[in-house]
Each structure stands twice: as structure tokens, then as C-alpha cells.
Amino acid sequence: MAEAKPKKGLISHGIAAQNRKARFDYTIKETVEAGIVLKGPEVKSLRLGRATLTEAWAGERDGEMWLFNVYIPEYQGGVLSRFEPRAPRKLLLKKKQIDSLLGAVARQGATLVPLQVHFNEQGRAKVLLGVGEGRKKQDKRAAIAARDWQRDKARLMRARG
Numbered sequence: 001m002a003e004a005k006p007k008k009g010l011i012s013h014g015i016a017a018q019n020r021k022a023r024f025d026y027t028i029k030e031t032v033e034a035g036i037v038l039k040g041p042e043v044k045s046l047r048l049g050r051a052t053l054t055e056a057w058a059g060e061r062d063g064e065m066w067l068f069n070v071y072i073p074e075y076q077g078g079v080l081s082r083f084e085p086r087a088p089r090k091l092l093l094k095k096k097q098i099d100s101l102l103g104a105v106a107r108q109g110a111t112l113v114p115l116q117v118h119f120n121e122q123g124r125a126k127v128l129l130g131v132g133e134g135r136k137k138q139d140k141r142a143a144i145a146a147r148d149w150q151r152d153k154a155r156l157m158r159a160r161g
Contacts, residue, residue: 013119014119015116016118017049017051017053017117018115019053023115023130024143025135025140026130026132028113028131028132030130032093035091036067036090036117036126037092041082046072046117046119051070052071055071058129059112065090065093066090066091067088067114070086070117072085104131111131111133112129114128114130
């Protein structure tokens with residue numbers, strides 16, 4: 001029996017969406033991987049790599065963790081059930097993890113930021129949540145200066161051989 005090959009452009013496992021600005025805007029202290037409840041067309045749209053996490057955040061509602069403001073555009077491959085592109089999506093975490101994350105948010109004033117959405121080896125969609133504190137403008141400037149220095153240092157080392 002021949003194995004079915006994934007269609008061109010589809011992500012079977014790997015990163016589907018990434019919030020690259022989050023690590024610049026926040027100091028990430030810890031990360032947690034959570035499952036996410038999705039409908040079929042949402043998964044198909046994610047596999048095309050079309051989601052956006054830039055304005056997304058995670059929070060608590062009725063004792064459960066939810067992902068808010070993630071943009072997953074409607075799947076255009078057929079006439080399937082429609083869904084709201086920015087609807088809140090439930091996160092699958094154990095009760096102990098939820099308590100830990102909510103405790104960090106309450107005690108430290110941290111924010112739960114989704115860093116990336118990816119597919120694991122089994123093909124299931126997962127969200128990498130970061131517990132982070134917002135950076136101030138001078139912290140961001142220091143991060144830019146450090147990044148520039150690292151790039152210049154690497155360039156100088158390459159030039160010397």
C-alpha cells in the first residue's frame with residue numbers, strides 16, 4: 001500500500017504561524033505547549049500557513065483557558081462549514097497547568113502571549129504560549145543594540161577568517 005503524500009504547500013508537521021514580534025515586545029520567562037480546539041476548515045486553513053498571531057492573547061474564561069483574537073481566514077477549498085475568523089478558541093491544558101499560568105498572571109502581572117502555532121509529529125495543532133512581561137522602550141533599544149552588536153561581531157569574525 002502506497003503512502004499518501006501531502007499536497008504541495010501544506011504543512012503536515014512544523015510551524016503554521018509565528019508571532020515574531022512577541023519576543024521583542026515581551027521578556028518571555030516560561031513557555032507551555034497547549035492543544036487547541038479547531039474545526040475542520042480551520043485546520044485546513046492553518047495547514048496552508050495563513051494564520052496571524054500578532055494581536056492574539058490567551059486568558060481565562062469560566063475556569064478554562066481560551067485563545068483570543070487569532071486570525072484564521074476561511075478555507076477557500078470548497079463549500080464547507082463557515083466559521084468566524086477571529087472567534088475565541090479553547091485551549092487544552094491540564095488543571096494544574098491552568099492554575100500555574102493564572103497564578104503567574106495574577107502574582108507577577110504577566111501576560112500570556114501565543115508565540116507560535118505548530119503541528120506536532122502526530123499532525124495535531126498545538127499552541128506555544130509564553131508567560132511574559134512587557135518591555136519598556138529602553139529595554140527594546142537595548143535589545144536592538146545587542147542584536148546589532150552580535151551581527152557586527154559575527155561579520156568581523158568571518159572577515160578575519
